[in-house]
Amino acid sequence: MTLTKADIVANVYAKGMLTKAEASQSVEASLALIKNALASGEEVLVSGFGKWSVRHKAERRGRNPQSGQPLILPPRKVVTFRPSRVLKAKVQVKDQDQAAPAAQPQEKESSAGEPASKPSVIRKGYF
Amino acid sequence: MNKSQLIEALAKDQGLTIKKAEMVINTIFGSVEESLIKGDRVEIRGFGSFKVKDYDGYQGRNPKTGEIIEVGRKKLPFFKVGKELKERVDN
Numbered sequence: 272m273t274l275t276k277a278d279i280v281a282n283v284y285a286k287g288m289l290t291k292a293e294a295s296q297s298v299e300a301s302l303a304l305i306k307n308a309l310a311s312g313e314e315v316l317v318s319g320f321g322k323w324s325v326r327h328k329a330e331r332r333g334r335n336p337q338s339g340q341p342l343i344l345p346p347r348k349v350v351t352f353r354p355s356r357v358l359k360a361k362v363q364v365k366d367q368d369q370a371a372p373a374a375q376p377q378e379k380e381s382s383a384g385e386p387a388s389k390p391s392v393i394r395k396g397y398f
Numbered sequence: 399m400n401k402s403q404l405i406e407a408l409a410k411d412q413g414l415t416i417k418k419a420e421m422v423i424n425t426i427f428g429s430v431e432e433s434l435i436k437g438d439r440v441e442i443r444g445f446g447s448f449k450v451k452d453y454d455g456y457q458g459r460n461p462k463t464g465e466i467i468e469v470g471r472k473k474l475p476f477f478k479v480g481k482e483l484k485e486r487v488d489n
Contacts, residue, residue, distance in 0.1 A: 274433040274440040283425045288418050297412050297422045302445050304407050308399045310486040316400045320427045321475070325487055348488045352446075352477035361435050362450050362473050 276302075309350055321354040434475050444482040451476045 276298065284294040305323070308315050314324035325348050333344045354362075399407075401423065409419035430440050430448055440448040450473050458469045479487075 272438055274429060274438060276442050279426055279429045279442075282429045283422055286421055286425060288421055289414075293412070293414075294422075297408060297414065297419070298426060300411050301404070301408050301422060301426055302442065304404060304411065305399075306445065306483050306486065309483065310489075313399055315404070317404070317423075317427055318401055320431065321477075323477075350446075350479045350483060350487050352479075354475040354477075358431060358434070358475055361431065362475050 312348075317355075319355055319357045321352055321358055323350055323352050325349070326351050442480070444480050446480040446483060447478050449476055449478075450474070 280291075280295045280298050283289065283298055284291050289297065305315050309323055309325055312325050314322060316322045328347050328349060330346045331344050332341060334341050405416060405419045405423050408414065408422060409416050412419070414422070433440050434448055434450050437450055453472050453474060455471045456469050458467050459465065460467055
């Protein structure tokens with residue numbers, strides 16, 4: 272099930288500290304505060320969750336994919352999100368319980384089968 | 399802006415106590431986190447959406463030593479910027 276703003280408002284209301292109207296308004300206001308900060312070029316850091324920052328993209332040459340006309344794309348600003356290490360780890364947990372123990376023994380077997388020689392051969396070709 | 403500044407700004411903006419504002423902010427991010435852990439999507443109109451992306455394993459290299467290493471399958475949280483926010487930031 273997709274979590275929406277209405278679900279978040281319901282969760283806030285369920286804490287029993289605010290009225291329904293206050294819960295809804297304060298969720299709206301929180302999002303607006305974050306958006307305003309980003310719109311003004313400021314980054315937003317929520318420790319344990321992640322960081323939003325504004326990146327400046329340089330002007331670049333592009334092409335109209337329909338006509339093939341070359342054109343210049345103007346510089347622009349984009350929002351990027353970097354999840355915190357904590358959040359990354361939490362999202363991982365479920366999968367690692369099932370997949371990692373099954374996958375790792377296999378990897379160890381194959382790398383033990385062809386020891387050090389293989390990587391060094393590939394490295395020569397690579398450089 | 400960090401989390402405590404966000405809490406203060408919210409308290410001021412909505413006339414809430416710091417304690418209540420803190421609860422709101424923690425519940426917002428707590429809810430998002432909980433959904434992502436379950437593997438569910440989060441969609442907040444005008445702001446953006448979160449989902450967990452599945453990445454296949456691949457053979458990588460330690461950039462310092464050139465050593466080949468196996469990178470296993472992994473899941474990572476991913477945020478897609480919503481239309482309104484995207485346009486406001488770039489105006």
